[in-house]
Amino acid sequence: MSIVVCAEQRDGSLRKITFEALSTGKRLAEASGETLKALLIGNGIAGLADELKKYGVDEVAVVDNAALGAYTADAYAAVLAAYVAQENPALVLFGHSSFGKELAPRAAAKVDCGLVSDCIDINFADGDYLFKHPVYAGKAIGNYKVAGPVRMATLRPNVFPIVESAGAGAVVNFATDIPAAKVTVTGTMMASGDRPELTEADIICSGGRGLGGPEGFKLIEALADALGAAVGSSRAAVDAGWREHAAQVGQTGKVVSPNLYVASGISGAIQHLAGMGSSKVIVGINKDGEANIFNVADYGVEGDLNKIIPALIEKLKELQ
Amino acid sequence: MKIVACIKQTFDTEAKIVVGGNGQISDEGVNLIVNPYDEFAVEEAIRTKEKNGGEVVVVTVGGDKAQEALRYCLAMGADRAVLIQDAAMVGADSRAVSIALAKLLSEKEAGYDIIFTGKEAVDDGAAQVPSRLAEKLDLAQANVVTALSLADGKATATCEIDGGSEILEMALPALISAQKGLNEVRYPSLPGIMKAKRKPLEVLSLSDLGLSADDVASKVVLAAAELPPARKAGQRLTGEVDEVVAKLVKLLKEEAKVI
Ligand SMILES: Cc1cc2nc3c(=O)[nH]c(=O)nc-3n(C[C@H](O)[C@H](O)[C@H](O)COP(=O)(O)OP(=O)(O)OC[C@H]3O[C@@H](n4cnc5c(N)ncnc54)[C@H](O)[C@@H]3O)c2cc1C
Numbered sequence: 001m002s003i004v005v006c007a008e009q010r011d012g013s014l015r016k017i018t019f020e021a022l023s024t025g026k027r028l029a030e031a032s033g034e035t036l037k038a039l040l041i042g043n044g045i046a047g048l049a050d051e052l053k054k055y056g057v058d059e060v061a062v063v064d065n066a067a068l069g070a071y072t073a074d075a076y077a078a079v080l081a082a083y084v085a086q087e088n089p090a091l092v093l094f095g096h097s098s099f100g101k102e103l104a105p106r107a108a109a110k111v112d113c114g115l116v117s118d119c120i121d122i123n124f125a126d127g128d129y130l131f132k133h134p135v136y137a138g139k140a141i142g143n144y145k146v147a148g149p150v151r152m153a154t155l156r157p158n159v160f161p162i163v164e165s166a167g168a169g170a171v172v173n174f175a176t177d178i179p180a181a182k183v184t185v186t187g188t189m190m191a192s193g194d195r196p197e198l199t200e201a202d203i204i205c206s207g208g209r210g211l212g213g214p215e216g217f218k219l220i221e222a223l224a225d226a227l228g229a230a231v232g233s234s235r236a237a238v239d240a241g242w243r244e245h246a247a248q249v250g251q252t253g254k255v256v257s258p259n260l261y262v263a264s265g266i267s268g269a270i271q272h273l274a275g276m277g278s279s280k281v282i283v284g285i286n287k288d289g290e291a292n293i294f295n296v297a298d299y300g301v302e303g304d305l306n307k308i309i310p311a312l313i314e315k316l317k318e319l320q
Numbered sequence: 321m322k323i324v325a326c327i328k329q330t331f332d333t334e335a336k337i338v339v340g341g342n343g344q345i346s347d348e349g350v351n352l353i354v355n356p357y358d359e360f361a362v363e364e365a366i367r368t369k370e371k372n373g374g375e376v377v378v379v380t381v382g383g384d385k386a387q388e389a390l391r392y393c394l395a396m397g398a399d400r401a402v403l404i405q406d407a408a409m410v411g412a413d414s415r416a417v418s419i420a421l422a423k424l425l426s427e428k429e430a431g432y433d434i435i436f437t438g439k440e441a442v443d444d445g446a447a448q449v450p451s452r453l454a455e456k457l458d459l460a461q462a463n464v465v466t467a468l469s470l471a472d473g474k475a476t477a478t479c480e481i482d483g484g485s486e487i488l489e490m491a492l493p494a495l496i497s498a499q500k501g502l503n504e505v506r507y508p509s510l511p512g513i514m515k516a517k518r519k520p521l522e523v524l525s526l527s528d529l530g531l532s533a534d535d536v537a538s539k540v541v542l543a544a545a546e547l548p549p550a551r552k553a554g555q556r557l558t559g560e561v562d563e564v565v566a567k568l569v570k571l572l573k574e575e576a577k578v579i
Contacts, residue, residue, distance in 0.1 A: 143542070
């Protein structure tokens with residue numbers, strides 16, 4: 001049997017979460033004795049198979065078809081279910097990205113299997129897979145088992161390490177009927193600029209109500225540029241109209257796990273912590289020594305952000 | 321139009337989580353609410369009715385207390401409610417919930433034009449039921465929707481995706497999963513609350529739906545829940561701005577090694 005990773009590409013480039021999923025799949029395949037396969041779906045994407053081989057896959061199955069150029073959940077789910085029917089894998093891995101969040105449950109319903117979403121760890125022990133998934137916005141962690149034969153899981157981005165390794169790396173075409181999609185994509189608007197995407201970013205600089213107004217985000221953007229970081233926001237700043245909702249971090253926003261999260265003018269409400277509590281290192285900048293952010297910050301800087309951030313930017317520039 | 325909104329009753333987002341001796345999460349003394357994303361779904365359902373006429377049916381799977389969540393939606397303006405309640409659904413996984421909802425919506429409550437759900441529930445954060453339900457009902461779905469317009473039997477939806485958004489078009493019936501931003505949710509009015517008490521709320525068991533406990537046996541089983549490891553108490557940096565900043569950068573570089 002096998003472990004299958006459903007590769008995610010957008011406009012002809014593979015997303016980082018795919019490498020995280022392949023590395024995890026490889027680790028699990030070694031523990032369980034399964035083979036590791038990748039399924040690559042899209043149009044004009046066959047060339048990406050080489051990149052997948054770097055992560056120890058035994059086989060890459062490619063479905064390259066003009067009808068699959070724009071991702072639609074129902075058509076992609078049909079392809080995936082057909083592949084699962086042929087392959088009968090023990091485990092199928094996706095990223096918990098907007099792609100995987102929609103595709104995995106749709107495919108799981110087609111295959112009629114169990115799925116654990118948003119995993120932060122998966123292990124194989126005593127002949128079974130064990131999945132860890134945070135519930136109640138990270139206030140608790142559930143340990144799940146899934147009755148087979150097929151299991152599916154989506155992986156939280158930026159949590160699973162990327163490890164290159166060798167594998168047989170055969171590339172095969174997988175042919176299947178592709179149903180007409182039920183939805184038509186009539187437009188795509190991607191954020192401009194070269195800041196990293198929030199859920200993939202290694203560093204995130206977030207601002208809250210303490211910024212005092214929309215201009216405050218200029219300071220956060222300047223800090224983000226100095227660090228090569230993405231910009232996030234608390235809900236208070238989003239509700240005030242200072243930042244778009246897509247930037248909101250927290251229980252009703254994005255869940256992020258960067259290496260470094262810098263929270264400026266954010267009090268650290270429980271709903272905000274839910275979105276960034278799994279960051280590796282947290283810096284809190286707040287003028288209120290009692291602010292809750294200091295209870296989770298690895299480095300707490302007590303003071304006025306209007307003085308601290310400009311000095312911090314200067315210091316970072318000196319280093320470059 | 322027949323408009324359906326699927327909701328879930330969840331813990332209040334402020335709730336403190338306690339793991340009991342059995343490794344399961346205790347709901348004792350916890351304040352329960354309508355999942356915040358489902359409120360956007362109910363609001364959009366009511367607005368759709370206000371524009372196009374018809375009825376709004378709210379449905380959920382839950383226990384006795386879920387009736388309160390349904391009454392809340394009726395007070396917002398939904399017309400009637402259906403609760404699927406069965407001992408076999410306690411602790412049901414997303415697959416089981418979607419099987420029960422699909423059975424209800426393809427038989428007893430067939431003939432809908434549009435189904436609204438929240439994009440995910442804030443308790444299990446699984447975001448599975450909407451897409452599983454769309455698949456089981458063979459419907460088009462727009463996921464994480466922040467804007468919606470309906471005209472000529474078609475839906476046009478703006479969907480949030482990583483790093484941007486996408487516009488999808490589909491024929492009705494379709495399933496729409498609501499994200500914050502889709503609308504501003506109304507509070508129930510006092511007359512609304514009074515009226516809700518007399519609105520129909522039907523309770524159905526699995527056998528009423530023609531399902532057995534085996535049909536909904538969970539494939540995903542929570543072996544045990546645990547509390548997350550507490551974050552280690554950090555260092556507080558104080559002093560003159562320049563000193564503090566120099567210290568911080570040094571720590572980030574040399575101790576944490578993240579820049
Ligand atoms: C159902 C629900 C869901 C929610 N979801 C989210 C969510 O997803 N994300 C989220 O963030 N919140 C969420 N919230 C809201 C949350 O409860 C808080 O209200 C919110 O996070 C507060 O934002 P804030 O920290 O920016 O503002 P505040 O709590 O007002 O904090 C501002 C901070 O800035 C500091 N400050 C002010 N001026 C300065 C200065 N010059 N220098 C330094 N520090 C300064 C203050 O000391 C204060 O600590 C949710 C709430 C509910 C009920």
